[in-house]
Amino acid sequence: MANFDWHAERSDLSGIALLDRAPESEGIDLKAVRLYRLGQLRKEMAKRGVGAVILSDPINIRYATGTRNMQVFSMRNAPSRYLLVTEAKTILFEFTGCLHLADGYETVDEVRPAMTASFVAAGPEIAERERKWAREMGDLIASLVGKGAIVGMERMNAGTAIAMKEEGFTIVDAQEPVEMARAIKSDEEMKCVRASLRATEVGVHKLRNALRPGLTENELWSVLHKSVIEQNGDYCETRLLNAGERTNPWFQETANHVIGENELVALDTDVVGCHGYYSDFSRTFHAGPGKPTDTQRALYQTAVEQVYHNMGILKAGMSFRDYADRAWDIPAKYYANRYYLSSHGCGMTGEYPYLYHHGDFPDAGYDGVIEAGMTICVESYIGEEGGREGVKLEQQVLVTDSGIELLSEFPFEESLMDSGFDAPFPLPKI
Structure with a gap:
C-alpha cells in the first residue's frame, strides 16, 4: 500500500473527510459504494410497495448512507438516531450535538435533530413523547409520499409504531427490504x-x-x-x-x-x-x-x-x-x-x-x-x-x-x- 499523507488536506477533518481519506480507503470509490447501497435499498422498497422506511439500526443507517456515530450506543438507544428513506429523499435524524457528522455525504439530503422517544429521555411523559414523535414523522412522510403510505420500521420502542399506525399509516417490518438489499x-x-x-x-x-x-x-x-x-x-x-x-x-x-x-x-x-x-x-x-x-x-x-x-x-x-x-x-x-x-x-x-x-x-x-x-x-x-x-x-x-x-x-x-x-x-x- 502506498504511503498516505494524513496532513495533505487538514482544512476539513470532520464528517466524511477522515473516513474517505483513511489509508484503507485507497483505490476504493466510496461514493460509488454508498450510492450503490442506497440504490439497492430503494429498489427493494419499490418491489414491495414500501413508500418510506425508518431505520434505527446503526448498521443499516451506515449501509444506506455511509454515516456512523456511536454505533454500540445507538444499538441500545435506538430512538436516539434514525434515518428516513423515501424514493426521492433521505433525512438523517442525528443525536443531539452531532449534526455535523453527516457533512459531505451525498447520500444524506438533510440532517435534523432527533427527537429521542425513550423512557430515559421522557420519563413518565413517554406516551405523549411517542405520540408527538409519530405526529411529526407522520406529517413529514405524508408530505413526501402521501398519507396512508406503507412505512417500514425497525427496532424502536413499541409505542412509536403503535402511534404511527394511529396516524393512518400501514406499518410493516423494514427488515425484508433492508436484508435483501444488503445481500x-x-x-x-x-x-x-x-x-x-x-x-x-x-x-x-x-x-x-x-x-x-x-x-x-x-x-x-x-x-x-x-x-x-x-x-x-x-x-x-x-x-x-x-x-x-x-x-x-x-x-x-x-x-x-x-x-x-x-x-x-x-x-x-x-x-x-x-x-x-x-x-x-x-x-x-x-x-x-x-x-x-x-x-x-x-x-x-x-x-x-x-x-x-x-x-x-x-x-x-x-x-x-x-x-x-x-x-x-x-x-x-x-x-x-x-x-x-x-x-x-x-x-x-x-x-x-x-x-x-x-x-x-x-x-x-x-x-x-x-x-x-x-x-x-x-x-x-x-x-x-x-x-x-x-x-x-x-x-x-x-x-x-x-x-x-x-x-x-x-x-x-x-x-x-x-x-x-x-x-x-x-x-x-x-
Missing part, C-alpha cells in the same frame, strides 16, 4: 470487504504470535481488539475466544481463564472492521509447547472436511433446500454440539441468508436462491457431547457466476492438518 455486493463494495479482512488478518496474526500458555483468554483476545481499533475498524461484535475445556461446547464468552499447556484455543473473529464490513472467519490454534494429540488432530481435520465439503457445493442458482440436502453429513457423535448454522450471509454484519443443516431444515429452514454477489461464511464446530475440547473453523467466500472465491486468507494450523487431505479449493497456508 448482493457490488464489485466496489467487495473492495471494502477485502480491506476489512486484510486488516483483521493482521490482528489475528498478532494474536497468534502472542499465544502462549499462562495468558488469560481476555489478555489474548485483547490483542485482536487493539489491532482492529488501530486500523480504523469499529469493534469486535462478540467475545468468542476460548481455551481447553472452554472450547466445548461452543459459545462460551472470553474470560479470565488461564490458557494451559498444549490446549486448543478457538477463535471466531466477528469483527466489524474497516468501512463497517464484517470480517468473519474462525480459526483454532494449538497452545504448545508440545505437539497436538491424535484426538486434537482428528477434531481439526473433521472440521476442515465439513467446511471444504460445503464450500465445494456452493454455487449461484442453488436453492437453500438443495444446499441443505447436499451439505456435509455431521457424524452422530458431533451432532448434538453442532454449530446452529451450516452457512450464513455476511456483509456489514452476519445477514441474510441463513443456510441450515439438513436435519434442522424442516423446523428452521426456509427456501431461497444463492445468488452471485452474495458473501457467505461457511461454518463448522466439531466437539463431542461431553468431550473435553472442540474445534471452530469458518471461511468467508464470495459467490460468483463461475463458482466461489475464497476471501479469508488467514492460514490453517499445519500441525493440526492431515497432509493427505484433498481440498476442493486451495488451503490457506503460512
